[in-house]
Amino acid sequence: MKTNINVVAEKAGVSIATVSRAFNEKELVKEETRSRIIKIARDLNYKPSPIARGLSTQTTDTIGVILPDLVGEFFMDIIHGIDEEAYKSNRYVMVSSSHSQRNMVETLIEFMASGRVDGVILMAPQMHKEVDDFLSKSKRPIVLINSCSDLTNVVNFQIDNYQGAMTCVEHLIWHGYKEIAIIKGPAENCDAQERYLGYRDALAKNNLNVNHLFEVIGDFQIKSGYYAFLKLMNQTNKPDAIFISNDMMAIGAYEAAKFLKIKIPEDVAVVGFDDIYLSKLLNPRLTTMHVPISELGAKALNYLLKMISDEVNPKQAYKEVFPTELVIGGSCGCSNFYQSLI
Amino acid sequence: MKTNINVVAEKAGVSIATVSRAFNEKELVKEETRSRIIKIARDLNYKPSPIARGLSTQTTDTIGVILPDLVGEFFMDIIHGIDEEAYKSNRYVMVSSSHSQRNMVETLIEFMASGRVDGVILMAPQMHKEVDDFLSKSKRPIVLINSCSDLTNVVNFQIDNYQGAMTCVEHLIWHGYKEIAIIKGPAENCDAQERYLGYRDALAKNNLNVNHLFEVIGDFQIKSGYYAFLKLMNQTNKPDAIFISNDMMAIGAYEAAKFLKIKIPEDVAVVGFDDIYLSKLLNPRLTTMHVPISELGAKALNYLLKMISDEVNPKQAYKEVFPTELVIGGSCGCSNFYQSLI
DNA sequence: TTGAAAGCGCTAACAT
DNA sequence: ATGTTAGCGCTTTCAA
Numbered sequence A, B: 001m002k003t004n005i006n007v008v009a010e011k012a013g014v015s016i017a018t019v020s021r022a023f024n025e026k027e028l029v030k031e032e033t034r035s036r037i038i039k040i041a042r043d044l045n046y047k048p049s050p051i052a053r054g055l056s057t058q059t060t061d062t063i064g065v066i067l068p069d070l071v072g073e074f075f076m077d078i079i080h081g082i083d084e085e086a087y088k089s090n091r092y093v094m095v096s097s098s099h100s101q102r103n104m105v106e107t108l109i110e111f112m113a114s115g116r117v118d119g120v121i122l123m124a125p126q127m128h129k130e131v132d133d134f135l136s137k138s139k140r141p142i143v144l145i146n147s148c149s150d151l152t153n154v155v156n157f158q159i160d161n162y163q164g165a166m167t168c169v170e171h172l173i174w175h176g177y178k179e180i181a182i183i184k185g186p187a188e189n190c191d192a193q194e195r196y197l198g199y200r201d202a203l204a205k206n207n208l209n210v211n212h213l214f215e216v217i218g219d220f221q222i223k224s225g226y227y228a229f230l231k232l233m234n235q236t237n238k239p240d241a242i243f244i245s246n247d248m249m250a251i252g253a254y255e256a257a258k259f260l261k262i263k264i265p266e267d268v269a270v271v272g273f274d275d276i277y278l279s280k281l282l283n284p285r286l287t288t289m290h291v292p293i294s295e296l297g298a299k300a301l302n303y304l305l306k307m308i309s310d311e312v313n314p315k316q317a318y319k320e321v322f323p324t325e326l327v328i329g330g331s332c333g334c335s336n337f338y339q340s341l342i
Numbered sequence C: 001t002t003g004a005a006a007g008c009g010c011t012a013a014c015a016t
Numbered sequence D: 001a002t003g004t005t006a007g008c009g010c011t012t013t014c015a016a
Helices: A005-012 A016-024 A031-043 A050-057 A072-088 A100-114 A129-137 A161-174 A190-205 A222-233 A247-260 A277-281 A293-308 B005-012 B016-023 B031-043 B050-057 B072-088 B100-114 B129-137 B161-174 B190-205 B222-233 B247-260 B277-281 B293-308
Strands: A062-067 A092-097 A119-123 A142-145 A155-159 A180-184 A215-217 A241-244 A269-271 A288-290 A318-322 A325-327 B062-067 B092-097 B119-123 B142-145 B155-159 B180-184 B215-217 B241-244 B269-271 B288-290 B318-322 B325-327
Touching: A005 A016, A005 A031, A016 A031, A050 B050, A062 A072, A062 A100, A062 A293, A072 A092, A072 A293, A072 B072, A072 B092, A092 A100, A092 B072, A100 A119, A100 A129, A119 A293, A142 A293, A155 A161, A155 A293, A161 A180, A161 A190, A161 A241, A161 A269, A161 A288, A161 A325, A180 A190, A180 A222, A215 A222, A222 A241, A222 A247, A241 A247, A247 A269, A247 A277, A277 B277, A293 A318, B005 B016, B005 B031, B016 B031, B062 B072, B062 B100, B062 B293, B072 B092, B072 B293, B092 B100, B100 B119, B100 B129, B119 B293, B142 B293, B155 B161, B155 B293, B161 B180, B161 B190, B161 B241, B161 B269, B161 B288, B161 B325, B180 B190, B180 B222, B215 B222, B222 B241, B222 B247, B241 B247, B247 B269, B247 B277, B293 B318
Parallel strands: A062 A092, A062 A119, A119 A142, A142 A155, A155 A318, A180 A215, A180 A241, A241 A269, B062 B092, B062 B119, B119 B142, B142 B155, B155 B318, B180 B215, B180 B241, B241 B269
Antiparallel strands: A092 B092, A288 A325, B288 B325
16 A cells, blocks of 8 residues: 555554644644654655645745756756755756747746746746746746846846956956957847947947947857857958957857967957856967856745745846956966966 | 636536546547637636646656756756657656765655656766665666666666777777777776776787776866876876876866877877867867767657656666767877867 | 644546 | 546644
């Protein structure tokens, strides 16, 4: 026979209500009975069924994580941050990629409506309007991470792309570069947009002109960084520095530089963004912006748990912006940077 | 009022059993009634509760994935492969790291016993005996991936470490190297053990002596590759080639080579194992063994689903070994390899 | 401090 | 083809 709450109750000579209380509301049951019940439960190897409890309480102790993709260390870091905190709080983590933008909303709705999860952490770098609509309707709490910052009435944990980009560009300006180009990310991507604004404002703040020939668009992938670099450096007016909106494209740029026999940083300085592991391995080490991505996942989870437990008002919009940190490599013209992996 | 199966049944003027059938055993209900029910359900935005269904059927349509760690692209690839297939089959994926070996068994037991998942994909590169014991007792099916191959009576999807290592080493031998060293992985790690055996047997097969001074142990991390390389190349008798048991350590070796002003492959040839993304970026591109890790995750999931549905006998031991593929870079002495990232 | 009993929302065996 | 009903294993209100 399966050992459920009934057999424990019977063995212990109490009602199932008492067994339930012994496990949940410990203070409501006499210590002596409780310890007896617990001991019997252990002997029988009894564990309350989370499914049954879930049906009764409408909670599952699991949270959903929906990411645009499940590729590369970046997303792994997010999951890692979430997993660590979830483990501490005895929660389970269900992951899913968006499986194309089209399906993301469906996935989300299924997650929520189904009651499989108590809440969701969602990363949607290019937020569709439908998602925005849905967020406000959702019964279960949702925390956005790394998503567009122009959303109203949502809980959003983000990287400070704007300030980060500005710092990157100002670092180049500090080096004395005046012809600073940018390789942008995809137009519809919010990170890309914010980083672009940081770039623009850094130039403006320092009285440098904006040159449209110095703005090339990429897609955050290596290849586009390669071609963008070629395009920039094959012009008559060449930049003396390039702010590359993410490290992946910077890798492509390094390749292109090798191809063109252009030296970084002697012929053109570059800085990236994201501080992915790979950037340590470039030669010279890429100067880039570190983003605390794992920490962001961890913090998002903890906030979500508070929303679930009503420790914070789940209906209340909330925003947390995580500062980034410049990591000096040799690509910007700095010397004496820390290159070693060891 | 919450819209559950009762309100749908009432609106449709049928019993809840019919509603249930309309959703599950479509053939048992008249097409006309069915479509009416489905329409009403849609209007009411009704979705059957998976929790309630789970309580009744003892299934959750979710599978658990337990990995030693949630860091780096390698583990992300596994999850990715699993996620893609799970999505196709309408299954959900719960991930967890082992949170230290000690807790792995607990996590596993909780996963299984609790009924949160219908089955588990487990990666345990250094299998403790307790886990082995547990596996045979488990009520729910478990598929091991990338785990020790000496386990009996389990379902195990693995990389062909032995053959892969042998191929690596024979490639070096083919180049004419005779003093071939190895940087090993952790002694208790099964991948490491199997790769070591491949190395040994490749030497034996080709009548090369084994030299204990040419065997250095590492821990699969960059740093240990660095020091291992230093140790090997600071000996009086230096190897002319090194089989490095994984790419991470190869990265360390490249660093060490740079430090010692030793040229790869002119002064010493190296090959790695895993074909991680990083290895493409090394200069010269690392010759290494590609392992179909994402595919392994996908195949493991599909087999697990078959076990769950009893399409295959879940009690039947089963083993699938995935062949690896040599990726030629410049580190082994080959020329005309494909280096470009673009 | 404990028990009885009514759900939670669904499935499936049995009945019609 | 459809309905009735007894679970699935737990929580929680109400009563004692």
